[in-house]
Amino acid sequence: MQSNFLKLHTQLWGILLLCILLTTFAVAALAPLKPIDQIKWLDCLGEGGIAFMTLLWLVATLLSRPKGKVTQLLFSGLTAMHISMLLDFLDEFYNFDHAPSWLGGLEAFPALIGMVLMSIAMYFWYQEQQIINFMLNKKERFYREHGLTDFISGLYRADYMKQQIDKELLTLKHHNIQFSLALIDIKNFSKFNTKYGTTKANSLLADIGQIILLNLRDGDLACRYASDRFIILMPNTNLPSANQVIAQVSSMVSQHTPYSKGHTITGCSNVHWLCVQAQINEQQDSLLSRLNSQLNEQKSTL
Numbered sequence: 001m002q003s004n005f006l007k008l009h010t011q012l013w014g015i016l017l018l019c020i021l022l023t024t025f026a027v028a029a030l031a032p033l034k035p036i037d038q039i040k041w042l043d044c045l046g047e048g049g050i051a052f053m054t055l056l057w058l059v060a061t062l063l064s065r066p067k068g069k070v071t072q073l074l075f076s077g078l079t080a081m082h083i084s085m086l087l088d089f090l091d092e093f094y095n096f097d098h099a100p101s102w103l104g105g106l107e108a109f110p111a112l113i114g115m116v117l118m119s120i121a122m123y124f125w126y127q128e129q130q131i132i133n134f135m136l137n138k139k140e141r142f143y144r145e146h147g148l149t150d151f152i153s154g155l156y157r158a159d160y161m162k163q164q165i166d167k168e169l170l171t172l173k174h175h176n177i178q179f180s181l182a183l184i185d186i187k188n189f190s191k192f193n194t195k196y197g198t199t200k201a202n203s204l205l206a207d208i209g210q211i212i213l214l215n216l217r218d219g220d221l222a223c224r225y226a227s228d229r230f231i232i233l234m235p236n237t238n239l240p241s242a243n244q245v246i247a248q249v250s251s252m253v254s255q256h257t258p259y260s261k262g263h264t265i266t267g268c269s270n271v272h273w274l275c276v277q278a279q280i281n282e283q284q285d286s287l288l289s290r291l292n293s294q295l296n297e298q299k300s301t302l
């Protein structure tokens, strides 16, 4: 991912390098060096540190963002701020009093422009984030913790779901707002694994994760629970409604027919599923074990 973004912004990396080189050479050509005894090393450390940090923010921006208006604005704003900080740093080694007056005047000016550009970027970033939040609606709830993502399915892992269940259990206890949980378990996934290999099986997990998300209601949350099991939290939902929602989701999942070498694979997306409604004063671990054991029981009777 990071090397992709490295290549994606080749032009911006070039512009950044050019700006840094031009600034440094312009200062070296136009201002005389200070005698070593006039250099204040503590100031050098402080101003060098600030210049380095703005450069670090620039690198982080280019490594993490796709092309687009917000990236352009962030890049332009941060580059302008970095040039100001770089001039401040070079000011410690070169005597700007003996350089053309515009060079000294230039020190603060790019930072001002940079801050204006960054403010505009923040406005568009806010709009962009609203759209992303809308798209992530069934994948995360008011709390982002990328460390809890399962990279195979693209959903959050069980640890994230456990945090959300704890919140819903508190809401149930204090406000008597019921909620339900469901497990969806792929049938014969180990056979699919053996027949088509891990890569194909991983992409089946990713596909099914996405189909579950697509077919849930706004406000529901899906995570990968373990192995070939997905867990769904349905806030403000009683058991009959949960059963209706998950029956519909499961029927959509079972219609999925992935391709292998140009042929469709049928019957690999059938699932077992089960819903439970949380009870007041129930603990998270007992709720989850009730859910798992009821699903296992159901599977063993089939």
Ligand SMILES: Nc1nc2c(ncn2[C@@H]2O[C@H](COP(=O)(O)OP(=O)(O)OP(=O)(O)O)[C@@H](O)[C@H]2O)c(=O)[nH]1
Residues within 6 Å of the ligand: 152, 185, 186, 187, 188, 189, 190, 191, 193, 197, 198, 199, 201, 202, 226, 227, 228, 299
């Ligand atoms: N490709 C892939 N396989 C996984 C992953 N995690 C677990 N598995 C495999 O998923 C399989 C789950 O097997 P089971 O729990 O027996 O499930 P099943 O074969 O669907 O059996 P039933 O649910 O009873 O129909 C095992 O073969 C695991 O090795 C994963 O992240 N990727």
